[in-house]
Amino acid sequence: MAVLGQNQYGKAENRVVRITRDGTTHHIKDLNVSVALSGDMEEVHYSGSNANVLPTDTTKNTVFAFAKEHGIESAEQFGVHLARHFVTSQRAIHRARIRVEEYAWDRIEHAGKGAHSFVRKGQETRLTQITYDGSSWEVVSGLKDLVVMNSTDSEFWGYVKDKYTTLPEAYDRILATRVSARWRFNWTDDAQKMPDWEKSYEQTRKHMLQAFADTYSLSLQQTLYQMGSRIIDHRGEIDEVRFSMPNQHHFLVDLEPFGLKNDNEVYLAADRPYGLIEATVLRDGCEARIPADLTNL
Structure with a gap:
């Protein structure tokens, strides 16, 4: 029994x-x-x-x-x-x-703005790939799993709508993503001065985060481009930056059935499915050479 x-x-x-x-x-x-x-x-x-x-x-x-x-x-x-x-x-x-x-978050400090930008504690994995053929070098460095969030200063509206569109337009939303980025150095020859790798990583990461925090975002694509262009503008040793940035969706929870008003306070964090935004930002006159699938490694 x-x-x-x-x-x-x-x-x-x-x-x-x-x-x-x-x-x-x-x-x-x-x-x-x-x-x-x-x-x-x-x-x-x-x-x-x-x-x-x-x-x-x-x-x-x-x-x-x-x-x-x-x-x-x-x-x-x-x-x-x-x-x-x-x-x-x-x-x-x-x-x-x-x-x-x-899951803990640290603030991203940025002057003249509200204290609403955060980076997940634990943070990223640093990466690099070095290729050498006996005469020339290719160095591609980067990071993965850098989780960032803006709890305001993000909108998403004015997009194409068809009979299958149900997403409401958003004029104050959470913008969060898990950044995977690779950047290619223009150091290719032993005759050139080698970059200061530690300083370059520190400063590249800093500019990436600063651009994320400072951009009033109308789309994740816009934020991605601002992150890449700030790196190109401030780091002369880098010619190309490739990003893969999944949109970490946060949806307002409907609390009205419980007699409660949700004034942009309580969200459902959805891990899938997710929008995936990918793009390369280049120094003017340079060619893209970072493989698209490298950002998935």
């Missing part, structure tokens, strides 16, 4: 981003929240009766609603609020387990 053992259910990996707006200074809490509930759940397993089952979709909605109602002071406190709610509000639920991963 078979009997039911330990069991639980819930909604896993709810990606919630909470923006707290203190004037022009913004604060980000970026969490991945998983809910697991257990209690009097024998009948749903034995007979399929859902009489004691709180839908997992409801647990998801609760995560987003609590982000608005209670805010997110810390991952621990947010989890306490959720666990207490599920156990005390549902007679059949005896145990709630809330797992929270928090």
